[in-house]
Every structure is written in structure tokens, then in C-alpha cells.
Amino acid sequence: MNRHPLVEARALTVRFGGLTAVDAVSAAFAPGELVGIIGPNGAGKTTFFNALSGVVAPTSGELFALGEPLAGAAPHRFAEHGIARTFQTPRVFASLSVAANVGFGLRFAGRRRPVPALLRDEASILALLGLEAQAALPAAAITPSQQRLLEIGMALATRPRVLLLDEVAAGLVEREIEAIARLAHRLRDELDLTVIWIEHAVTTLLRQVERVIVLHEGRKIADGTPAEVMRNPEVVEAYLGDEMAEPA
């Protein structure tokens, strides 16, 4: 086994003009970790994901996938290194069928990656998501919550080592969120997949993950188990405040 972390950010910084969206964030992720990233709006969560997936190039700092430097590389290189992501607003190929949306990843990044049985083909991925019945429908014709699942399916089709979930639970009902959480646990348990999950709804996420990173104004202010993070005074002051005072 490789001694390098699966994904590692070192002093990762992203600036847009005068605004520092991500400010010198360092974090390493090991295989099979289930990590949540929380923070108020504008904390830099999505920008951090954009940098981790190559969608934006970091202004400074370094990024490694299994020890290989990737900062500044095009997104397809991140996908080839097993980093897959979803987008907050589902970005499915509306005119393609649900199965073809999954097939897209299989024919590109997924083609060069090891093939676990769970992610063997369109049918097995759709079965994992419970979208078998929709396979032949155009992606534009399924419900928004099904499109969210399809987003995850498109990412899984690249047969990743790391799955970045960007607010996949937003707007879903508790039952649907539970289903996604079960899927995340299952992928971790059966494929040793690392799942990094951003969610605005803190209490939902804290129940599902074993490690939490808190971002605030672009900086990482805490990194630990949910229990540790909830006790961290800086976190309580900067962000959680009254939300955590409520009984979870």
C-alpha cells in the first residue's frame, strides 16, 4: 500500500481578485475516511472542492493525489487519478438518457481505472442508486432528487478512490438523505472509497461522518471527530453558535 495520503492539500489558497476564498488550508485524507466539511455560507467549502477537483487552479499551495502533484492540472487529470465530484446544482446531460449519463464517465475516466463489481457497468451503478426504472428516460425528465442521485452515479462511473459530495442533501427530505448516507457508508465499507461531504445542514452531516473539518472565512479552524469539533470554542463562536445549542 502506498504510504502517501490519498489526497492531500498543503497550504492551499484560492484568491479571486482581492477575495481570498480558501486561505492556506492543509488537510490529508486517507482511504476509507468519511469526512464532513462544514462552514457558514461563503466559508470557501465549494471553492475548496473546486480546487480539489481541478475545476479552479489554486493561487498557491500544493495538491497531491497519492503523492503525485496535481495543482494546476486540468480536471480530467484529477478524474484519472480517482477524484470524482458532484455539483451542488445537478449538472446532468439533460438530453442523454439516465443510463447514458452514467455511461459517459465509464467511457472516459472510468475506462482506465480498476473495475469493482459494484461499479461494473451502467446497470450495476443504477441499481446502487435505485434508478433502474429510470434508465431509459432522458435525464431532463426525472425529478430533481433523482437528478441528485444521478449526479452521484455519474461521479461513481469514473470509478473513483475519492468521492466529493457537494451539498447532495440540500432540499431533500430526511428519508432521501438517509438513503444517500447509507450509500456513502456502503461505498466506503465495500470499496474503501473516501467520501468527503459538504453540507450546509450541520446536524444532518454530523450524524453521518467520523471526521469533520470546519472552514470559516476560507481558513480551516477545526479538524476532528464531530464530538471534538462541537466542543471547540472557536467553532462554537465562529459558526455553530445557536445552531448547536439546539438539541441535535
Next chain:
Amino acid sequence: MMRRDLVILAVLAAAALALPYVASEFVVSLALSCLMYAALASSWASFCGSTRYLSLATAAFFGIGAYTSALTLGTLPWLAAIGLGAAIAAAVAVVMGAAVLHLRGTYFAVLTFGMTELIRHSIAYFEKQVTGTVGRVLTVVPERDTIYLTVLGLAVAAVLAAIFIRPSRFGLAMAGIGADEQRAETLGVDTRVVKIAGFAFTAAFAGAVGAAMSVRWTYIDPATVFNPFIGFQTVLIALIGGAATLWGPLLAAVVFSLLAETLRLQMPQVYMMSLGLLLILSVLYLPGGLASIRWRRA
């Protein structure tokens, strides 16, 4: 689906092949114009239609091909000159694409147009200052049937390529770029390489068509073969026919070549006006192009 398309293409190609034996000189010349625009619009749509990168550089590649054959036909055999025209046009497209394909939309369209003008004026300047001419006289001209068969071959090749590219990984990558380029990238598409390859593919066809068509004029100069109208008409034909469809560009190429030949000589303004009007109507009411009509009725 693919089998059906191949059968249609074979039937159309056979009909076009038989034409010179049965039809008049005028009809054959009309058919040649149809075939020229079918080749240009189909190959243009293969890349520009699916990726939605609207290139106005067709005239540049056409002109490069035309000049290549004008300069080499004395020494090279016919098909070699055409192949060279295609190769040089593709090489120019690789350089041009590497420079401008990171831009989208209007910026890309305007820059491809600007580069076409730059190439045209550079060649005009070079000819005047260095070689001391304003144009080229073509002395070695093949027979009419040779030109016709060559352009027919190019049109068939363009549609055939489109049929096979669509379901391929290359075609899927281009469709993904057209639908959501960044999403395609995160799913593993090397968009830079795909776009440059697609652009070069389009350019190779335009270069080959230019090389074959140059001999129809006995005298060429930059204003004739780099005429921006060649690029505009290609784009209009593809858009009106349906740039994302397989048969749309071909269908519109035939309609427009007929319209052009019947109207352009007597009433050139009426021709341009009807072209403009059809473009407006198709953009407003038929964004998928003429070829999408049957889908709407279903």
C-alpha cells in the same frame, strides 16, 4: 439507426454518381455546388454543431487548400495536391485552435473570423511584396468529371465520418463539451485535445474542398478563395439545417445551393435577404434546424 443512415447515404451517393451521365452541364455544375456545401457544412457541424464552438474560419481553410493546389498542381498529382491542402489546413487549425479554443461563444467566433482575415491579408501582402503577383493562374486543370467525383467523394466522406463519429468516444466527448464542458472535464474528457482534434478535422475537409474547387476558377486571388462568404454560408447552412443533426446540414446545403443558383445571378439581394430571413426564422422558431421538424410532429 446507423445501418439506416448508411443505406440512405449509399442511395444518395449512387444517385449523385449517376448524375454526370444523364444530366446537362448546368445541372452537374449545380450539383457540384450542392456537394461542395454539403461537405463543408457536414464537416463543420461534426465539430461546431456538437461542441457549440461556432467557427467562422471555414474560409481560411478553404483558401489555404485552394492556394495549396494552385501552387502544387504542376508538380503533384491531383489527389496528392488535395491531401496536401487538407494537411496544411489541419496543421493551421491545430495552431489556431491551441490559441483560441479556450474561449467560448462570441469571443471564439470573432477571433476565428479575425484570424481568417489575418491569413487572407497576409497572403495578399506576401504575394504582392515577395512574389510580385496579385493572384495565380491555374494552368493544369483536371477534367470536369474528376473534379465532380472528388467533391462527391469528399461530401460522402464528410457524412460517413459524421455517422461514425457520433456514437464514438470522440463524438460523445464533443457532445459532452457542447452540453456542459466543465462537467465533461470532471468525468475525464481531455477537452483541450478533443477540441483541437475536432477543429483540425473540420479544417482538413474545408482544405480538401478548397483544393478541389480552386480549379473551377482558372484564376484565383486571396479575395476569391478567402471570401468570408464561404465561411458565413457554411455556418448558415449548418444552423438552418440543424447543426446538431446528421442530415440537416446536407439537406440545407442542397436547398441553399439551388436557391443560390436560381436567385443569385438574377436577384442577388433577394438571395441574401431570404438567407437572412430563414436564419432568423430558424433561430427563433426552429432552434434544432430543418432536420428537427419531424421530431416535433411525433
